[in-house]
Amino acid sequence: MTVLPGDGIGPEVVEATLSTLDALDAPLSFDVLDHVNASAYRRSGHALTDGDLARITSGSAVLLGAFGDPALEDTDYVRSVLLRLRLEFDLYANYRPARLWQDRLSPLRDPSKRAVDCVIVRENTEGLYSGVGGALRAATPWETAVDADISTYHGVSRIIDFAFSVAAEKVCMVDKANAVRSGGSLWQRCWREAAERHPDKRASHLYVDTAAMKLVTDPTEFEVVVTNNSYGDILSDLTAALAGGLGLAASASLNPETGFGLYEPVHGTAPDIAGKGIANPLATVLTAALLYERLELTAEADALRRAVTAAIAKGRVTPDLGGDLSTREAAAAVRAEL
Ligand code: NAD
Numbered sequence: 001m002t003v004l005p006g007d008g009i010g011p012e013v014v015e016a017t018l019s020t021l022d023a024l025d026a027p028l029s030f031d032v033l034d035h036v037n038a039s040a041y042r043r044s045g046h047a048l049t050d051g052d053l054a055r056i057t058s059g060s061a062v063l064l065g066a067f068g069d070p071a072l073e074d075t076d077y078v079r080s081v082l083l084r085l086r087l088e089f090d091l092y093a094n095y096r097p098a099r100l101w102q103d104r105l106s107p108l109r110d111p112s113k114r115a116v117d118c119v120i121v122r123e124n125t126e127g128l129y130s131g132v133g134g135a136l137r138a139a140t141p142w143e144t145a146v147d148a149d150i151s152t153y154h155g156v157s158r159i160i161d162f163a164f165s166v167a168a169e170k171v172c173m174v175d176k177a178n179a180v181r182s183g184g185s186l187w188q189r190c191w192r193e194a195a196e197r198h199p200d201k202r203a204s205h206l207y208v209d210t211a212a213m214k215l216v217t218d219p220t221e222f223e224v225v226v227t228n229n230s231y232g233d234i235l236s237d238l239t240a241a242l243a244g245g246l247g248l249a250a251s252a253s254l255n256p257e258t259g260f261g262l263y264e265p266v267h268g269t270a271p272d273i274a275g276k277g278i279a280n281p282l283a284t285v286l287t288a289a290l291l292y293e294r295l296e297l298t299a300e301a302d303a304l305r306r307a308v309t310a311a312i313a314k315g316r317v318t319p320d321l322g323g324d325l326s327t328r329e330a331a332a333a334v335r336a337e338l
């Protein structure tokens, strides 16, 4: 398996996670590419070489910390690493579960609404992220920016089918078909067709503004939410906050057909706390649990989640969760529970 620690808190949480995973004795070896980062990009103009890509391709999966640097302002860097990997391996299904880890971590006032246990299924290769567009009359007062919001029948059908395949009971499709004309009607058509293909599951629909409101007022109503790239990006930070924060939010970018996956926490490089040794490693530990689950190392995945739950229950956590442990100490606390 390839490991891309990345930038900012990425290397901190990845190092801590690997030290926890060592205790599991799982049949996995790690090929760590720590030279893929923002400083390499600044030096050479590219971060991911063809050689790196070949090493990644020969592995079974990728575990990634986070990529991004406040000094690199345009989208080219993140596009050349993170978004490139998602496209290169056609990782169209971004699976972002959110389950409240401890009642006291919920921001909601009403205890009966706190028990969120849902998954955001985000389309991961199309939408506003497709890079189609450009600037007209750039650097003039008439500058006009166009970023095409691409939806294809192929792309929308397959992500909705994936959402049904991971749901036990119900899927809610979220779009903005009341305002976004062509994409809206394509999502609606794919949705109707998919609902007919999956009569055993309950299918519902919400506009994204209402979905955001309902996720906050009663997240217990949701099981699987399927949506486009941008709405999925935003709603998965929202559900992360409901489940205890970005420090706990796991994510996997998958191609269900090839089985290849990029396992990356929901959070970014957190420049505000990078280098302080206080980043929460649990999102990456739980992301590794998603990886183990996909590799059918179910006992290891369960052990990791139980150990995380126990460490949280004992308050053996980093400051974002109200504890006073460092990144390494928090990872060691999980390891001690294994
Ligand atoms: P962020 O997720 O990095 O941080 C948002 C807030 O959450 C910050 O206050 C941060 O301190 C906190 N936070 C995040 N992860 C945490 C953790 N593990 N423990 C404790 N606190 C944590 O989002 P941002 O500040 O908007 O973005 C920073 C950079 O990261 C940008 O360059 C952005 O593009 C990039 N980014 C990368 C990824 C990725 O590689 N998958 C994801 C999101 C953002």
Ligand code: IPM
Pocket: 067, 068, 078, 082, 233, 266, 268
């Ligand atoms: C995420 C991140 C990325 C995204 C950024 C860094 C491009 O926010 O993985 O959620 O929007 O996909």
Ligand code: MN
Pocket: 233, 234, 237, 266
């Ligand atoms: Mn995001």
